[in-house]
Amino acid sequence: MGCNLRDLAQPENLELTSLSGQRIGVDAFLTAYQFLTTIRDRSPEGDGGPLKSSNGKVVSHLMGFLNRTTSLLAAGIKPVFIFDGKAPELKADELAMRKARRDEARKTHQEALDAGDFALAQKMAQRIISYTPEMVAETKQLLDLLGVPWVAAKAEGEGQAAVMARIGQLDAVATQDWDALLYGTPVLIRNMMTAGNKQHGRVVKAQKIILADLLGEHDLSPDQLIDLAIMIGTDFHPGIRGIGPKTGIKLIKQFGNIETICAEKDKEVPQRLDEIREIFRNHPSNEVSSEALQMGEINVAGLKQFLQIDRQFSQRRMDNAMEKLTQAGLIRESGQTSLFSF
Secondary structure, three states: OOOOOHHHOOOEEEOHHHHOOOEEEEEHHHHHHHHHHHOEOOOOOOOOOEOEOOOOOEOHHHHHHHHHHHHHHHOOOEEEEEEOOOOOHHHHHHHHHHHHHHHHHHHHHHHHHHHOOHHHHHHHHHHHOOOOHHHHHHHHHHHHHHOOOEEEOOOOHHHHHHHHHHOOOOOEEEOOOOHHHHOOOOEEEEOOOOOOOEEOOEEOOEEEEEHHHHHHHHOOOHHHHHHHHHHHOEOOEOOOOOOOHHHHHHHHHHHOOHHHHHHHHOOOOOOOHHHHHHHHHOOOOOOOOOHHHOOOOOOHHHHHHHHHHOOOOOHHHHHHHHHHHHHOOOEOOOOOEOOOOO
């Protein structure tokens, strides 16, 4: 999840309809994990894993993407889903730690199932869920059938999206990952993919964070924000012990950069500091043509085959999705699709 900049931001709550007409880059992998960890088998003797159709196909991710994507389209939003590429080598240590935690959780999950402790098994299942290559391919196929563009990132998905927003191809980046601000997105939208859901008894609201406002409020330059994040801790470095957001801001304002702070406070300068800075300043990204970002045609027959026939989606679920698209004017009453350009 990268660096937590929550303490520095003052998000503005918003309704999804306020984003109508805007092209929003969506962090596809993070979104998929949100769906896979919430749409799960929670039956009394369920293993806590993703829901499956009776023919054994995992469908949790497709349920989530269908419901939320059609809701975005109905709100007039132009989503562009960004899929992760190859993780930067700098992230190797973080990925190794995540794998070790998953392996331990997988062991506990199996032990719980063997002991009939389904409550513990379901808790552990959240920690071992994986967004497999097959699921990724299925998600892309669903988006193609919905006429929604998607982009393959060169490295981090939120980094690719931020670069595209920075050069004007996207209006904002939708992700829970605060690192999108470090990569330079002018606007970050959080909770877009869960807005309207209930969590802990409260209705989730989408939130907007404007990078220029955050920098201005704290009198920071983009480079200072990156240095502050590195001191707090990112996926590429665990951070400097004893330095959190509040202390970090005081230090960065007083001394300007990490090297000076470390010299003044007798701290060790983070290894590969310049490489970490560079991956935020100029994140590796693939070039994307304007044509690739245009909305396509909704394939109603293809959706029915892919979801309803092949994966046994209920008629009600299909009707709900089609109703949202019809009300938004994206499908004619006759059931024919309309080519719509935003």
